[in-house]
Amino acid sequence: MILLDYRDKRPIYEQVVEKLEKLIMGGALETDSRMPSVRAMGMDLAVNPNTIQRAYNQLEQEGYLYTVSGRGSFVAPESEWREGKKKKMLAEWRLVTERAREAGLTREQLAGQLNQIYEEVQQA
């Protein structure tokens, strides 16, 4: 299902999380379909099942998966993570923006940047 990059210095569980996030966000995994068991994927990647569990736990916290003990982990519907992601992102954005204000950046400066960042996309 996924492939590890051994040149990548990040921890294994983090790579697993990232790759599965992308698969789920890209719609490659059907909602409510069962994920490989922690043991199966552990075997597949030659890694301890706990490492996979850690990845699954994080994905569950972020709303990408849901788990039923004894049965398995399943792909959550998009509604579960889309909003959570926005909310988390907005909170972070607010903190940085407050710090930007404290550093002396004006509302006009930031508003200008904001327009610029969103216009770049429309052009592309």
Next chain:
Amino acid sequence: MILLDYRDKRPIYEQVVEKLEKLIMGGALETDSRMPSVRAMGMDLAVNPNTIQRAYNQLEQEGYLYTVSGRGSFVAPESEWREGKKKKMLAEWRLVTERAREAGLTREQLAGQLNQIYEEVQQA
């Protein structure tokens, strides 16, 4: 000149940096006045001079101090760090804003938050 908090779990050099930043930003240290030598402050805080040097180096990178080898470290004028701080902050803000856009937050949403954050200050 400063006092360490042993309950603070952060590294010593980071505490020193933070406290000196506040002193300089608050105008408590006169521009171009000499800072205590790394040895003197090391003695004062019962810490290795290298630890103080590390703090001074970071403060120098941020523009709060300037150093003359063999003579000492001195308080930099406000013009040295004020702009650098803004520039750094703006770069960080742009990154977070781009990620916010990717997460699905609209320009209108962020613009609204922006106004809110800046209005809170005017009221106070």
Next chain:
DNA sequence: CAAGTGTATTAACTCTCTTAATACACTTAC
């Protein structure tokens, strides 16, 4: 040249994080 200053290099230490080993608990199929 002596006593002060910052600087560079190296090593020890600590501490957090990651991963694995292992045992436990639940669900399902037969």
Next chain:
DNA sequence: GTAAGTGTATTAAGAGAGTTAATACACTTG
């Protein structure tokens, strides 16, 4: 009900990055 599958919890080992200290070097000034 038992076996084979599933996730879960606990503990420990291992690795690695980061912090601090020891020490020697280089520059400035009187």
